[in-house]
Amino acid sequence: MxxxxxxxxxxxxxxxxxxxxxxxxxxxxxxxxxxxxxxxLVTDEVKIxxxxxxxxxxxxxxx
Amino acid sequence: xxxxxxxxxxVIKVTGSENSFCKACFFKYFEKKVxxxxxxxxxxxxxxxxxxxxxxxxxxxxxxxxxxxxxxxxDDVKITALAIDEGIKGYRDKSLEHIKKICEDLKVELKxxxxxxxxGKSLDEILKTYKGIPCSVCGVFRRYLLxxxxxxxxxxxxxxxxxxxxxxxxxxMNNFRNNIKVSARMGPITGIISDKRFIKRIKPLYFxxxxxxxxxxxxxGLMDKFNECPHDSxxxxxxxxxxxxxxxxxxxxxKNGIITAFLEILxxxxxxxxxEEFDEIQNCKICEEPCSGEICxxxxxxxxxxxx
Numbered sequence: 001m002x003x004x005x006x007x008x009x010x011x012x013x014x015x016x017x018x019x020x021x022x023x024x025x026x027x028x029x030x031x032x033x034x035x036x037x038x039x040x041l042v043t044d045e046v047k048i049x050x051x052x053x054x055x056x057x058x059x060x061x062x063x
Numbered sequence: 064x065x066x067x068x069x070x071x072x073x074v075i076k077v078t079g080s081e082n083s084f085c086k087a088c089f090f091k092y093f094e095k096k097v098x099x100x101x102x103x104x105x106x107x108x109x110x111x112x113x114x115x116x117x118x119x120x121x122x123x124x125x126x127x128x129x130x131x132x133x134x135x136x137x138d139d140v141k142i143t144a145l146a147i148d149e150g151i152k153g154y155r156d157k158s159l160e161h162i163k164k165i166c167e168d169l170k171v172e173l174k175x176x177x178x179x180x181x182x183g184k185s186l187d188e189i190l191k192t193y194k195g196i197p198c199s200v201c202g203v204f205r206r207y208l209l210x211x212x213x214x215x216x217x218x219x220x221x222x223x224x225x226x227x228x229x230x231x232x233x234x235x236m237n238n239f240r241n242n243i244k245v246s247a248r249m250g251p252i253t254g255i256i257s258d259k260r261f262i263k264r265i266k267p268l269y270f271x272x273x274x275x276x277x278x279x280x281x282x283x284g285l286m287d288k289f290n291e292c293p294h295d296s297x298x299x300x301x302x303x304x305x306x307x308x309x310x311x312x313x314x315x316x317x318k319n320g321i322i323t324a325f326l327e328i329l330x331x332x333x334x335x336x337x338x339e340e341f342d343e344i345q346n347c348k349i350c351e352e353p354c355s356g357e358i359c360x361x362x363x364x365x366x367x368x369x370x371x
Contacts, residue, residue: 059277
């Protein structure tokens, strides 16, 4: 599945069954992003499917 | 898994606990936490004129929205937004557009000051010749303007969007650099002594993490594209932040533990440094703003970095 990573402004192809697994495969610390699936904010436990639109939005911003 | 309060679909698991909340219950949790911080630490009092430091980033955008909401109907308390334009092309110009719109929507007056007008050069211009760490000069100028301009506008308190992550990072940085005296000025309401030359700073988002604030901003539709400052990765803070995030991922509740332990010892730190602090504050011989030496750090930078 395609995942948009805001910090990099890039899409990456990853195969995962849950958000938690997805972050682990991308080596992204879960405390540094919020995850939306089809524009809905979700927790790490949520299951994901091939056609879901997944975005990883960075929680870090300069002041 | 369901929301711990109402069994709806959860949107977030909050830090340092096993609680997961749905959208509506998360809003309640979040807003209650801010109100509790304001009440417990007496952050807002009768007839206050609160200057809200806004950058267009998520923390200050959420802060301004919440203060307007919390203070609705309080005719005795005034809110003014204050923004600093450092002059970072492609970053600050974009976030300022966002905050102008937010202030218009909330009907809050916005006062804007720039490095270029106040010091003679934008940060981008300064960095063409200054080869030190950008955050050093930028931080000094920003803190200087926030204090000076808040007083000029007539405010008696400055509200900032500092969150649990910011505070935990600063506590560690001060420890690592043996700067404990600086930590004595921290906490949800800053300052050791009451001195009119320093505006009191309040931090209503103190007990909320960056992730919780971003989640709230997203769910409330307050998100713009909050870019990271292009100079951020150069900073010591960025390294401490990454280290702390790694630790939080491995040992959940670390950030909460750092600030909770810090708040336990803060009264002792304040007591210890009170007299020493009072003796040291002078007025800068150039601008008359308060400082610890004869010339304040901002004027020193202006002389060394801008005029030379």
